[in-house]
Amino acid sequence: MARLRLALAQHDFSVGAVAANAARVGELIASARAGGAALVAFPELTLSGYPPEDLLLRPSFLAACDSELAALATATHGVAALVGHPHSEGEVFNAASVLRDGRVECTAHKQALPNYGVFDDKRYFRPGHASTTTVIEGICVGLLICEDVWQAEPAAQAAAAGAELIVVINASPWDARKQVEREAVLQARARETGCAIAYLNLVGGQDEVVYDGSSMLVNGDGSIAARAPAFVDALLWAEFDPATRTLAAQDWPAAVDESPEATLYAALVRGTRDYIDKNRFAGVLLGLSGGIDSALTLALAVDALGADRVTAVMMPTRYTSQLSLDGARVQAEKLGVDYHVIDIEPTYRSFVDALTPAFSGKPADTTEENLQSRTRGVMLMALSNKHGRLLLATGNKSEMAVGYATLYGDMCGAYAPLKDVYKTVVYRLARWRNEAGNRERGTGNVSYPGLSGGRASGADSSRVVPDRITADVPRSPFPVSRSWTIPPEVIERPPSAELRDNQTDQDSLPAYDELDAILERFIEREQSQAEIVAQGFAAETVRRVVRLVLLNEFKRRQSAPGPRVTTRAFGRERRYPITSGWH
Numbered sequence: 001m002a003r004l005r006l007a008l009a010q011h012d013f014s015v016g017a018v019a020a021n022a023a024r025v026g027e028l029i030a031s032a033r034a035g036g037a038a039l040v041a042f043p044e045l046t047l048s049g050y051p052p053e054d055l056l057l058r059p060s061f062l063a064a065c066d067s068e069l070a071a072l073a074t075a076t077h078g079v080a081a082l083v084g085h086p087h088s089e090g091e092v093f094n095a096a097s098v099l100r101d102g103r104v105e106c107t108a109h110k111q112a113l114p115n116y117g118v119f120d121d122k123r124y125f126r127p128g129h130a131s132t133t134t135v136i137e138g139i140c141v142g143l144l145i146c147e148d149v150w151q152a153e154p155a156a157q158a159a160a161a162g163a164e165l166i167v168v169i170n171a172s173p174w175d176a177r178k179q180v181e182r183e184a185v186l187q188a189r190a191r192e193t194g195c196a197i198a199y200l201n202l203v204g205g206q207d208e209v210v211y212d213g214s215s216m217l218v219n220g221d222g223s224i225a226a227r228a229p230a231f232v233d234a235l236l237w238a239e240f241d242p243a244t245r246t247l248a249a250q251d252w253p254a255a256v257d258e259s260p261e262a263t264l265y266a267a268l269v270r271g272t273r274d275y276i277d278k279n280r281f282a283g284v285l286l287g288l289s290g291g292i293d294s295a296l297t298l299a300l301a302v303d304a305l306g307a308d309r310v311t312a313v314m315m316p317t318r319y320t321s322q323l324s325l326d327g328a329r330v331q332a333e334k335l336g337v338d339y340h341v342i343d344i345e346p347t348y349r350s351f352v353d354a355l356t357p358a359f360s361g362k363p364a365d366t367t368e369e370n371l372q373s374r375t376r377g378v379m380l381m382a383l384s385n386k387h388g389r390l391l392l393a394t395g396n397k398s399e400m401a402v403g404y405a406t407l408y409g410d411m412c413g414a415y416a417p418l419k420d421v422y423k424t425v426v427y428r429l430a431r432w433r434n435e436a437g438n439r440e441r442g443t444g445n446v447s448y449p450g451l452s453g454g455r456a457s458g459a460d461s462s463r464v465v466p467d468r469i470t471a472d473v474p475r476s477p478f479p480v481s482r483s484w485t486i487p488p489e490v491i492e493r494p495p496s497a498e499l500r501d502n503q504t505d506q507d508s509l510p511a512y513d514e515l516d517a518i519l520e521r522f523i524e525r526e527q528s529q530a531e532i533v534a535q536g537f538a539a540e541t542v543r544r545v546v547r548l549v550l551l552n553e554f555k556r557r558q559s560a561p562g563p564r565v566t567t568r569a570f571g572r573e574r575r576y577p578i579t580s581g582w583h
Contacts, residue, residue, distance in 0.1 A: 002137065002138075003239045003240060003241050003242075004038055004039070004136060004137055004139050004165070004239065004240040004242070005035075005036055005037050005038055005237070005238075005239050006037055006038065006039045006040065006041065006167075006198060006237075006238050006239075006240065007028075007031075007032040007035060007037040007039070007040040007041070007235050007236065007237055007238075008040075008041050008198060008200040008215050008228075008235070008236040008238065009025075009028045009032075009040060009041065009042045009043070009200070009235055009236075010043075010200060010201065010202075010203055010213040010215045010228055010232070010233065010234050010235075010236055011024065011028065011042075011043070011202075011203060011204075011233050011234075011235075012202070012203050012204030012211075012233060012274070013025075013042075013043060013045075013046050013047070013049050013050075013202065013204075014049050014204070014206075014278055015048065015049030015050065015051070015052055015053075015055070015206055016048070016049060016052065016055055016061075017049060018047055018048060018061070018064045018065055018068055019064075019068065021046060021047050021048075021049060021068075022047055022068035022069075022071065022072055025042060025046060025047070025072055025081070025083060026072060026075060028040065028042070028235060029072075029075075029076060029079060029081050031235055032079050032081075032235065033078045033079040035235075035237065037079055037237070038079065038080065038136050038137045039079070039080045039081075039082065039136050039141070039167070040079055040080070040081050040082070040235075041081075041082040041167050041169055041198070041200050042081070042082060042083050042084055042169065042200075043084055043169050043170060043171055043200060043201065043202035044084045044094070044096070044110075044145055044146050044169050044170050044171040044202060045084045045085060045086060045094065045171060046083050046084040046085060046169075047065045047068055047069060047083065047084070047085040047086075048061070048065050048085060048086050049206065050084075050171035050202060050206070050211075051118075051119075051120070051171070051206070051209075052086070052124075053120070053124075056086055056092060056124045056125075057124075062086055062088040062092065065085050065086050066085075066088065069083065069085050069097060069099075069104065070104070072099055073097075073099040073102060073103050073104045074102050074103075075102075076099040076100060076101070076102065077101060077102060079100075080098055080099065080100040080105070080134075080136055081098070081099040081100070082096055082097070082098055082099075082143065082167060082169060083096065083097055083099060084096045084145070084169050084171075085097065086125075087107060087109065091126040092124060092125055092126065093109040093110065093125055093126055093128060094109070094110035094113070094121065094124075094125045094145060095107050095108065095109050095110070095145075096108045096110075096143055096145055096169055098134050098143070105134065106132055106134055106143075107132070108128065108131070108132035108143040108144070108145065109127070109128025109129075109132075109145075110125065110127070110128055110145035110146065110147065110148060111127050111128045111129065111130075111131070111145075111148050111151075111153075111154050112127070112147040112148050112150065112151045112154065113125055113127050113147065114146075114147045114150075117173075117567075117573050118173055118208075118209055118564065118569075118572050118573050119147075121147075130157060131143070131144065131148075131154045131155075131157035131158040131161065131163075132158075133158055133161045133162060133163050139164055139165060139240065139242050140161070140162040140163050140164050140165075141163060141164070141165050141166070141167055142155070142158025142159070142161070142163030142165070142166040142167070142195065143158075143166075143167060144158065144166055144167070144168045144169075145168070145169055145170075146168070146169070146170040146171060146172060148168070149166075149168045149185060149186065149189055149197070149199070150185050152188075152189070152192060155189045155192065155193050155195070156192065156193060158193070158195070159192075159193035159194065159195050163193075163195050164195060164196070164240075164242050164245060165195060165196050165197075165198065165240050165242075165245075165247075166189070166193070166195045166196070166197045166198070167197075167198045167200070168186075168197060168198070168199045168200065169200050170199065170200060170201040170202065171201070171202040171211060172201050172202070172211065173209045173210065173211055173212075173564065174210050174211060174212035174214070174230070174267055174565070175564065175565055175566055175567050176260065176263075176264060176565060176566060176567075177567060178212075179212075179214055179230075182199070182214070182216070183216070183224060186199055186216060186218045187218060187222040187223075187224070188222070190218045190219065190220055190221065190222045191221065191222040193220075194220050194245065195220055195245065196217070196218060196219050196220045196225075196240060196245045196246060196247050197216075197217075197218040198215075198217055198218075198238060198240070198247060199215055199216040199217070199218065200215045200236075201213050201214055201215050203231060203232070203233055203270075204233075204270065204274050205270050205271035205272070205273070205274030205275055205278075205563060206274070206278075207275070207561055207572075208561045208562065208563060208564045208569065208571055208572045208573075209563075209564055209572070210267045210270055210271040210563045210564065210565070212230040212231055212263075212267065213228055213229070213230055213231060213232060213233075213234075214227065214228060214229070214230045215227075215228040215236055216228070217238055217247035217248075217249055218247070219244075219245065219246045219247060220244075220245030220246065221245075225246060225247045225248060225249065226238070226247070226248075226249030226252055228252055228253070229252075229253055229254065229255035230255065230263050230266060230267075231263075231266040231267065231269075231270045232253055234252070234253055236249070236252055237249070237250035237251065237252075238250060257436065259432070261428055261429055261432035262432065262436070264421075264425070264429065264565055265300075265429055265432065265433065267563060267565050268300050268417050268418070268421070268429075268563055268565065269300055269303050269304045270304075270563075271417070271562075271563030272300055272301065272304040272305075272392075272415065272417045272563070273304035273305060275415050275561075275563075276304070276305060276309075276390060276415070279390070281388070281389065281390040282309065282388055282389060283305060283308075283309030283310060283311065283389045283390070284301050284305065284309065284310055284311070284389055284390050284391070284392050284415075285310075285311045285312075285313065285380065285383055285384050285387065285389040285390065285391050285392070286298060286301065286310075286311075286312055286313070286380075286391065286392040286394055286413075287312075287313055287314075287315060287376055287380055287394065287410070288312035288313060288314050288328040288331070288332060288339075289314070289324060289328065289394075290314070290320070290321070290323060290324025290325060290326070290327040290328040290490060291324070291490065291493075291495060291496070292426060292427065292430055292486070292490055292491055292493075292495065293394045293395065293396055293418060293423075293426060294328075294394040295327070295328075295331055295430065295486045295487070295490050295491075296418065296426055296429055296430050296433070296486060297392055297394040297417055297418060298310070298312055298331060298332075298335065298337070299335070299430075299433055299485045299486055300417050301392060301417070302335045302337060307335055307336040307337050309389075310335075310337040310338070311337065311338040311339075311340070311383070311387065311389055312328070312332050312337050312338070312339050312340075313339075313340045313341075313342060313379070313380065313383060314328045314329070314332075314339070314340070314341045314342070315341075315342050315343075315344045315375075315376045315379055315380075316341070316343055316344070316345070317343075317344055317345045317348060317372055318345055319372075319499060319500060319501060319503070323489060323490075323493060325341075326487075326489075327487045327489060327490040329341075330487055331485075331486065331487055331490070334484075334485070335485070340383075342379055344372070344375045344376060344379060347375050347378075347379070348371060348372055348375045351371055351375060352368065352371065355371075369497070369499035369500060370406045370409055370499075372409075372499050373406035373409025373410050373497075373499065374406060374408050374409040375409075376409060376410070376412075377406075377408050377409045377410070377411075377412035380412055380413075381412055390414050390415060391412060391413045391414055392413050392414075392415055392416065392417060393410070393411060393412060393413025393414075393415070393416040393419070393559070393560045393562075394410070394413075394416070394417075394418065395410060395411060395416060395418065395419065395559075396418045396419070396421050396422065396423050396426050397418070397419060397420050397421055397422045397423075397519075397566070397570070398422050398423040398424075398509075398512060398515055398516055398519060399423070400419060400552075400555070400556055400559060400570060401519050401523065401548070401549050401552075401570075402509065402515070402519075402545060402548035402549060402552060403548055403551065403552030403555050404505070404508065404509060405555065405559075407555055407558060411555070411558070411559055411560070413560045414560055415560055415561060415562060416559065416560040416561065416562035417562055417563065418562065419559065419560065419561070419562025419563070419569075419570065419571075420562055420563060420564050420565045420566050420569045420570070421565065422512075422516040422519065422520070422566075423495070423512040423515070423516060424512050424513055424516045425516075427491065430486045430490075430491050431491060433485050433486060434483070434484040434485055434486055434488070434491075437483070437484060437485045494506070495512070510541055510544075510545065514537070514541065515545060517537070518532055518537055518541070518542055518545045518546075519545065519549070521535070522545070522546055522549060523549070523568050523574065524566060524567050524568045526568075529542050529543060529546055547583075550576075550580070550582075550583065553576050553577070553578045553580075554578045556570045556571070557578060559571070
């Protein structure tokens with residue numbers, strides 16, 4: 001029997017952009033036809049984008065999806081196309097239809113509806129009740145949708161109906177542990193059924209969720225035949241041999257760096273880029289403090305958007321160290337971004353003077369410290385309004401967990417790239433980014449997943465634009481070389497908010513390695529205080545950290561969205577009550 005040639009469209013399809021998504025499907029169908037594919041598959045809910053959320057409650061939205069699907073069907077000749085879409089027939093189903101010879105040939109309904117983590121399928125869809133198969137060039141192909149393959153029964157049904165190959169279309173979000181879990185599930189389904197599996201996943205950022213692609217081919221014996229790189233848009237070609245029930249990739253792109261740091265960094269870049277571009281912002285703005293969080297955020301922003309779309313602002317007070325001034329300036333020069341220095345001391349003093357009568361009789365405390373942060377927030381929001389650039393918040397997950405952040409101060413921002421990244425991981429990413437730049441020194445490019453070998457928009461890490469610096473700050477002693485993206489001195493310094501003399505984060509918090517270890521157990525693993533203490537942590541430290549996490553839910557509820565990269569992200573995924581008697 002002849003081999004079956006197929007194409008997997010590992011591409012980004014934006015939520016709500018029904019007409020644009022359909023146009024892209026049409027282009028990719030034409031490419032698949034020209035390449036000799038018998039079948040081209042597209043991700044889950046291709047036409048609506050995933051997750052469309054309450055757009056699915058609007059009849060006009062569902063009608064638009066139906067209309068575009070019908071139009072695509074009439075234009076589909078010479079190749080079969082498997083397209084994901086919402087299917088409304090009194091009830092709404094998460095569906096995938098085979099388009100062939102000018103018509104909708106058959107439609108599969110998703111059977112297993114996930115309702116955990118970031119998923120909310122049961123709010124919108126009714127479950128399907130049987131697996132669907134179709135015959136492509138004499139080969140029986142089973143059609144499954146995402147969660148269906150995580151359960152044994154849908155794949156078993158397809159195999160019982162004669163499927164030799166199962167095509168699974170997905171919108172499976174990325175997190176640091178997901179790929180290992182996916183591979184184990186796919187290998188189990190292949191071994192149980194004897195069917196080869198072509199696993200296609202969506203790629204791109206959608207609000208807090210980031211989809212990585214990482215499509216796979218699995219042979220009928222459960223062995224992995226091919227893995228696509230993460231965060232890369234590609235039309236992936238493959239051939240299925242029905243005699244051996246094996247799949248072979250045809251010239252798939254290769255990942256440059258598959259380390260955990262490279263993939264995580266690519267997730268953050270992709271999430272940031274797609275949030276800015278899909279919401280049609282010209283660029284971004286951030287406060288560059290001379291600390292590691294803002295330094296890493298600046299590197300991410302430049303890698304995501306290009307230097308010409310990024311503005312950095314240093315806002316010193318009397319407590320800002322020369323190291324901070326130097327580190328911020330030299331990084332801005334190194335990356336070639338628009339850079340401004342605005343001394344906020346006079347503005348801060350005017351706030352203090354205005355409030356002094358109302359503060360009479362009360363000693364200075366964190367109120368005055370937070371007022372500095374809020375002064376910066378006012379400045380940044382004004383610049384964002386005036387220049388039309390989206391403000392990025394620079395806080396990390398450790399800070400958000402325990403409330404080590406100021407409402408309407410450093411929490412100001414419309415998007416927070418590091419929101420789901422623990423502080424210890426921030427350090428790992430910063431060091432990795434410097435090492436990645438050093439490996440590519442002299443080429444002008446840094447290669448890692450999701451950037452196709454270099455920065456967007458032609459950003460050049462060596463470009464220096466001192467004429468765009470708007471304040472007379474002493475020249476940095478740091479050498480502007482190509483061997484780093486984030487000044488090593490910024491990485492190695494003790495972390496500090498610099499809101500009072502000689503302040504460090506560890507004045508208020510446990511050491512970050514200890515703090516993050518407790519937070520990961522309490523948040524990701526949902527362990528009790530007793531379980532955490534039993535693992536060797538001091539009981540008083542655990543009680544204190546857990547109390548801070550529970551106490552600061554009100555702050556997190558007001559925080560900016562950011563890319564989900566762990567298994568329990570604040571916001572869409574981890575939703576605790578603000579008012580609660582549980583301690």
